[in-house]
Amino acid sequence: MKKILNKIFTKGTLIWLLVFTSFTAVYAQSTTVKGVVKDAKTHEAMSYVTVAFLNSSIGVSTDAQGRFSLTTTGNYNQINASFIGYKSVTKDVVPGKDQVINIVLTENSHTLSEVVIKSGKKKKYTNKNNPAVELIRQVIAHKSQNQLENYSYVEYNQYERMIFSLSNLSDNFKNKRIFKNYQFLFREQDSTAIGGKTLLPLYMEEKLSDNYYRKAPYAKKQVIEANKQVKYDANFIDNEGLTTYFNRMYQDINIYDNNVSLLSNQLLSPIADHSPDYYKFFITDTLKDQSPNLIELSFTPRNTNGLLFEGKIYITMDGNYAVQNADLTVNKNINLNFVRQMHADLAFEKNTDGRYHLSQSDLKIEFAINKKKGGGVFGERLVTVNNFAVNKPRMSETYDGPPLVYASNSQSKDDRYWLNSRPDTLDQVAADLYKNIDSLQTIPSFKRTMDIATLVLAGYKNYGAFEVGPANTFYSFNPVEGFRGRIGGRTTPQLSKRYYFETYGAYGTKDEKFKYFMSSTYSLNNKSIYSFPQNYVRASFQHDTKIPGQELQFVQESNFLLSFKRGDNDVWLYNDIFRLDYVHEFSNHFSYALGFKKWNQSPAGALQFQNLLPNGTLNDVNLIHTTELSAQVRWAPHEKFYQGKLYRTPIPDKYPIFTLNYSQGVKGLLGGDYNYQNVTANITKRFYLSQLGFTDVFTEGGYIFGKVPFPLLDIHHANQTYAFQLQSYNLMNFQEFVSDHYASITIDHNFNGFLFNRIPLLRKLKLREIIDFKSLWGGVRTENNPANDASLLRFPTDLGGGAGTYALSAKPYMEGSIGVGNIFKLIRVDLVKRFTYLDHPGAPEWGIRTLVKFDF
Known part of the structure; x- marks a missing residue:
């Protein structure tokens, strides 16, 4: 530092001194906070938790491993972590320093001051004079202002990961001779989670993209900067077609659309224009320790066989009537083939103008011929949105051309690039999947199996x-x-x-x-x-x-x-x-x-x-x-x-x-x-x-x-x-x-x-x-x-x-x-x-x- 200052002063240039002083002042105010959020009872990492500098719009959601990272040049000395159903936690921060702060959240037990038990017939559900229905009508009325199309320009970075596995596998399957030397292929998870206890990952694809939207003239463009995919022998499988098919099955879920495309079908959104005609709504909680205050709105289909969701949405009470979180599943009786379980988690973050945008979407589906037992196929598509910016126009060339563009070097990114660019960290089995599948395809018995399958099917x-x-x-x-x-x-x-x-x-x-x-x-x-x-x-x-x-x-x-x-x-x-x-x-x-x-x-x-x-x-x-x-x-x-x-x-x-x-x-x-x-x-x-x-x-x-x-x-x-x-x-x-x-x-x-x-x-x-x-x-x-x-x-x-x-x-x-x-x-x-x-x-x-x- 002394040498640098001597150089500056020896040049005798006041401008250089001012620049250097300004730079060091800004650098001194840069604050970075990293950490992990866990559940106090189970000690498990919590995803989708909102962590933000207190009294600011600077915040992020934790990833699948509960990790977060916040950076600011402002003079903030506290961060706040909040999640629906948990007590908010505020932690002190030292401005101008890089620091690690881990957070533990405790469930928020809402007690009732009085319990009244009444006998008699259960009251028939009706939309009339129903506060839950009145609330959902307010959400519907405010849909247009909470959608992407409300802005003149939008841009953001997106990370997308799709993974498919054989699921709910028995020990007999796992111990077959073909897998004797490849036990590392299997993935263990909580037996209560979607997909069952044992998984065998077979396919994964990752994408990093820059996305641009312009309202007039209309343009929506995605530039794939990096793309990585498990590749199978082209003699057996059309890899591009496989990607297309999976992407069609697992499309983006926009809860603000009247209909949500899923598995080549359309399911009615719980906030569709006419959703009260197809859903029953119930106010199940009011969360006043959140900022903004939230109302937990549960919903269930009137006809459990219909192509409808069930679950919970959390509505902001700040005048936007926006969805801050959504927890979507489907009823076990739904007329949807081969779906054993489905779960979609949607998280939204607040924009600088006070409105909300989708920050993370996690869609998990397990398919099976028998919905109650036996092996199946588990698929998950995780989408994370970062650097969301509104009304910042770019040159017209940015929006012109086809809606989907692949960068010339998108397929050639190395492991170091992906390690530094992913917003989260892959577990070891997922991280090794690309090379594991390459190894699997060299096993003679696997090649014979694929050969027979190609003869039978093609x-x-x-x-x-x-x-x-x-x-x-x-x-x-x-x-x-x-x-x-x-x-x-x-x-x-x-x-x-x-x-x-x-x-x-x-x-x-x-x-x-x-x-x-x-x-x-x-x-x-x-x-x-x-x-x-x-x-x-x-x-x-x-x-x-x-x-x-x-x-x-x-x-x-x-x-x-x-x-x-x-x-x-x-x-x-x-x-x-x-x-x-x-x-x-x-x-x-x-x-x-x-x-x-x-x-x-x-x-x-x-x-x-x-x-x-x-x-x-x-x-x-x-x-x-x-x-x-x-x-x-x-x-x-x-x-x-x-x-x-x-x-x-x-x-x-x-x-x-x-x-x-x-x-x-x-x-x-x-x-x-x-x-x-x-x-x-x-x-x-x-x-x-x-x-x-x-x-x-x-x-x-x-x-x-x-x-x-x-x-x-x-x-x-x-x-x-x-x-x-x-x-x-x-x-x-x-x-x-x-x-x-x-x-x-x-x-x-x-x-x-x-x-x-x-x-x-x-x-x-x-x-x-x-x-x-x-x-x-x-x-x-x-x-x-x-x-x-x-x-x-x-x-x-x-x-x-x-x-x-x-x-x-x-x-x-x-x-x-x-x-x-x-x-x-x-x-x-x-x-x-x-x-x-x-x-x-x-x-x-x-x-x-x-x-x-x-x-x-």
């Missing part, structure tokens, strides 16, 4: 650079091919990240013909072609059979289960298709695709291509040649999905998906016989209706310009299987209707048990009621109707010579169904009725269809 057997499958296509049968055997497979990223090859061969014992497929794909962004965002070029050739008008969702046509169909099923095609495709996806979920297709199709089974020659002779046409150019644009804002081995499985959300397709047939190009243009557009969207469930709506329209034979018209998606298909007509026969212009709508509404929960027997079974309606309008213009032009291929006929394929008339095709879902938590059964065109031969009026679907 249908592929991995052999390193090549995998064989899908297994459910190895055997099937149909009226045209008879017994159909098939074997195929594809390369994996282990061979190359840029080059992918896929192939299969099949043989039908009845038609005695070989079928085959081969494709070659080149990835342009050096990523797997199954990873988002895709950018690749693919060339393929297929020689195989197809049912005209069969549209399948997430199922291959050779699937064994599709061998079972109702009615006549002998109208088939032999196809030779060469395709060249280019696909380019962008991170904002906009994509486009360009394609070239050379397609030769010939009739198979009972299908015939016939027209009349000028002399009136019936002519068999064995082959139709088309050459087609195509383009597609698709926009799916905020789309979420899990990338499987074969398909992307969408994770439903409220955002729409738009798709526009254009195809151009070119006559004379590589033997093409027809000129035409085909334009189709569709929109898909889910509408959430709070307690009334949700509605999936799919609309589509198309128009074909030009003169084409019926195989090139739009052959509407029919379904002759016994499976219920959401985007096909379940009582329409294959190739029953064709159009050159059409519009359609599908409405599928799931009440989520809203009605059944009021019927005692059905309430216990936790069944869910569903209604579905489909309608199709369309027709065939005169120029494309073979009744007006004998040179066109005639519409197919049935075995008796009657009409088999029709054009829609002035009336639409309509069908509807009433369904019961959540049977054994997996099965949906629909009673389907067809309303129109019942005079068509073989047209069923009624049918029962089944769908297997996993829902929470």
Whole structure:
């Protein structure tokens, strides 16, 4: 110090002296207080305790280990620790020093001055003249001023940690030979806590982000500065999809929203606009030793099976009517699948303007098939908010761009960075989880288990650079091919990240013909072609059979289960298709695709291509040649999905998906016989209706310009299987209707048990009621109707010579169904009725269809 002062004075600069004096004065006033808060009775660390310098707005909440750290340059000489249900504690502080102060809190026993016991009937609960309901109405009335959107600008830092474990494990499981040398993988906890006594952590992800909000023009942006995730072998698991799926299940809980998204469902918030119609509220405590004073408001659902919370919220009595803390659970009878326990703790801190913001959210859920006993899966998502600042505008570039951005080095932060940046400290098992999972994946028995699971669930057997499958296509049968055997497979990223090859061969014992497929794909962004965002070029050739008008969702046509169909099923095609495709996806979920297709199709089974020659002779046409150019644009804002081995499985959300397709047939190009243009557009969207469930709506329209034979018209998606298909007509026969212009709508509404929960027997079974309606309008213009032009291929006929394929008339095709879902938590059964065109031969009026679907 002497040398520094000598230097300053020797320079003789008064300004430097003043700067140095100011700096030392400020430094001298800097006060840092650290410590741990514990319960006086149990000696356990307490989280969410508010610790603040007395008579200031400078405060923090303790972390999961009860730790806190406060720093100020102000002249404060006391700190105060407060927690709901405990006596506040004030401790002296020495200003200008770094110090450690540990605090012990004692439960606050509220005594009653008088106890009055009255006999008689229990008073019926009512909203009228109920002080608890009047209080919640005040909270509802003040919601807008207590939300983020009330400010012009907001910014904060956020830490997020998500961890999943096998839970409630028995000693027998823990002592299995596979874990003999890996006992360190297990995590012990209090047997009364969610998750049971023994946990086996299997997944963890951490994020540190900077978050920015601007009211006008609206912008909300998250910049991920650091991201760390447990990684599994990509041959078995889509790691990005797993993260997306978990984040969809464990979304942010904003208690001020009318509906809280949880596990792909929406639960009504206890402070929703109409919450008094669905909840019962009770004032259970008044806490006057808190600052500000708080009222403990307990609530419970009127219908315990409904998608509702129960628990307690603590309301500030300082004029804000804000929520300072919330303790949310769900009733054991709730119509929510596989949830054994759920607990969400929300803590709020006071802003500089006296209002409150969310400072910490801790959501814990344990899933299990048996809700009372046995192992399960425990998941926890902890979110901590720091450095919350309001109305401090930044440059416009801060708010511009996509809503989610990853810093270029977000994946490369080392252990030291995380150790210094986490707001809390991980326990030893969690801290070692990243390297433990890497070690686990080297165990041969674990690799065998994952290999078997992939074969059973995805249908592929991995052999390193090549995998064989899908297994459910190895055997099937149909009226045209008879017994159909098939074997195929594809390369994996282990061979190359840029080059992918896929192939299969099949043989039908009845038609005695070989079928085959081969494709070659080149990835342009050096990523797997199954990873988002895709950018690749693919060339393929297929020689195989197809049912005209069969549209399948997430199922291959050779699937064994599709061998079972109702009615006549002998109208088939032999196809030779060469395709060249280019696909380019962008991170904002906009994509486009360009394609070239050379397609030769010939009739198979009972299908015939016939027209009349000028002399009136019936002519068999064995082959139709088309050459087609195509383009597609698709926009799916905020789309979420899990990338499987074969398909992307969408994770439903409220955002729409738009798709526009254009195809151009070119006559004379590589033997093409027809000129035409085909334009189709569709929109898909889910509408959430709070307690009334949700509605999936799919609309589509198309128009074909030009003169084409019926195989090139739009052959509407029919379904002759016994499976219920959401985007096909379940009582329409294959190739029953064709159009050159059409519009359609599908409405599928799931009440989520809203009605059944009021019927005692059905309430216990936790069944869910569903209604579905489909309608199709369309027709065939005169120029494309073979009744007006004998040179066109005639519409197919049935075995008796009657009409088999029709054009829609002035009336639409309509069908509807009433369904019961959540049977054994997996099965949906629909009673389907067809309303129109019942005079068509073989047209069923009624049918029962089944769908297997996993829902929470």
